[in-house]
Amino acid sequence: MRIAYLVSHPIQYQVPLLRRISQERDIDLTVLYGSDFSVRGYADKGFGVEVKWDVPLLEGYKHEFLPALRDNATQSVTSPISRGLLERLRGTDGKPAYDLLWVHGYSTVNSMQGMLTAKSLGIPVLLRAESWLRDRSRSSAKLLAKQIFFAGLERLVDGVLCIGTLNREYWTNYFGDRVPLFSMPYAVDNDYFQKKSAEAAAGRAALMAELGLDGGLEAGRKVILFASKLQYRKHCDHLLEAYKRLVAEAGDGPVPYLLIVGDGEARTELEVAAQGLEGVKFCGFRNQTELPGFFELASVFVLPSRHEPWGLIVNEVMNAGRAVIVTDDVGCAPDLITNGVEGFVYPVGDVDALTKSLRQVVGVPGLAEKMGAAALVRISGWGFEQDVAGLRAAVAELTKGIAG
Numbered sequence: 001m002r003i004a005y006l007v008s009h010p011i012q013y014q015v016p017l018l019r020r021i022s023q024e025r026d027i028d029l030t031v032l033y034g035s036d037f038s039v040r041g042y043a044d045k046g047f048g049v050e051v052k053w054d055v056p057l058l059e060g061y062k063h064e065f066l067p068a069l070r071d072n073a074t075q076s077v078t079s080p081i082s083r084g085l086l087e088r089l090r091g092t093d094g095k096p097a098y099d100l101l102w103v104h105g106y107s108t109v110n111s112m113q114g115m116l117t118a119k120s121l122g123i124p125v126l127l128r129a130e131s132w133l134r135d136r137s138r139s140s141a142k143l144l145a146k147q148i149f150f151a152g153l154e155r156l157v158d159g160v161l162c163i164g165t166l167n168r169e170y171w172t173n174y175f176g177d178r179v180p181l182f183s184m185p186y187a188v189d190n191d192y193f194q195k196k197s198a199e200a201a202a203g204r205a206a207l208m209a210e211l212g213l214d215g216g217l218e219a220g221r222k223v224i225l226f227a228s229k230l231q232y233r234k235h236c237d238h239l240l241e242a243y244k245r246l247v248a249e250a251g252d253g254p255v256p257y258l259l260i261v262g263d264g265e266a267r268t269e270l271e272v273a274a275q276g277l278e279g280v281k282f283c284g285f286r287n288q289t290e291l292p293g294f295f296e297l298a299s300v301f302v303l304p305s306r307h308e309p310w311g312l313i314v315n316e317v318m319n320a321g322r323a324v325i326v327t328d329d330v331g332c333a334p335d336l337i338t339n340g341v342e343g344f345v346y347p348v349g350d351v352d353a354l355t356k357s358l359r360q361v362v363g364v365p366g367l368a369e370k371m372g373a374a375a376l377v378r379i380s381g382w383g384f385e386q387d388v389a390g391l392r393a394a395v396a397e398l399t400k401g402i403a404g
Helices: 015-022 085-090 109-120 140-153 165-175 190-211 236-250 267-273 288-297 312-318 351-363 367-380 384-398
Strands: 002-007 028-033 042-044 049-051 062-065 068-070 100-104 125-128 159-162 181-183 223-227 257-261 280-284 300-303 323-327 343-346
Touching (some): 085 109, 100 109, 100 384, 159 384, 165 181, 190 288, 236 267
Parallel strands (some): 002 100, 300 323
16 A cells, blocks of 8 residues: 655654564555654754754655645744645656645644645545644633634544544544544554663763762662653753752752753753752753653653654653653553552643652652563554554455455
């Protein structure tokens, strides 16, 4: 089956999956990119720094960069905008060049023109997006406009790939049973992160020395890890407040370290708030290949975000066999974390609940290790093999009658 995948730019989380799909002998996948800005390097507004990923983004799968009408090196509703989609999907002989178009997202000019073009050529459209119902507050007028929009979108979509429980609820709410839904879990390259986290043990001493943790871990100090963009909605401030409470409770006992990996708009305020806390280490932006070293150091990972549609960093950390604590506003929670098993899920904004969860994980002997082992088991069943199976089910259903 000839599948075209339309997406804005090479995305570091997606590329390993595209390589895996391309290994299937009976799937001919071509990725159509609107821009190459993530390959060239760009200013990431969330991190607040120039980003150039240190993992290969274009190897192991077929891809093309569409000619640009507009490309300002960002991803937005109106950027990138490509030209030539009709010619590309129609093919040189006037017949459809592909049996199916898979589109990532629906709220951009590029994705909409891709779906409209495919429908005009009789090519089935498969949609995947991160959306969920726990959205930001909207006025009645905006909600009505959204209902009208989805009534039109329904006519363009032949099937939806659901990334998880909350995403499935979203599509069921808008499409009911009128559009078939298929499970395609939001996953990372489990084998890669498990391997890299194991290998990171060899560099533990060097990383500890770099961060000024020499001797601290041997003295019984645990490590709490935050690794994400330092945006206000990520609420690292809530984690810092909970940490302060742990320090106050510790007295003369060992105090955990708090490693804050990332950069962004809230960093200066967080650094001011952390003054006087010797256990807090701001580590700055770290690239993909550096993260497993931090996972290996951690006792527990915390993502205290508000409005986090998924949180793939949680998948990555669980592959290192680490306990995780997230808010109930982190989209992966229903699928990856049973409260009290792989970690804890607490109400977003509830610093008391976060403090209690941290107190248990770092204070109860053996609990972090037990939760980490459970996390590794849980995430091992949520990976690329399940993704390929879900894609195959969707392709088989939407391309019935197409000769192989």
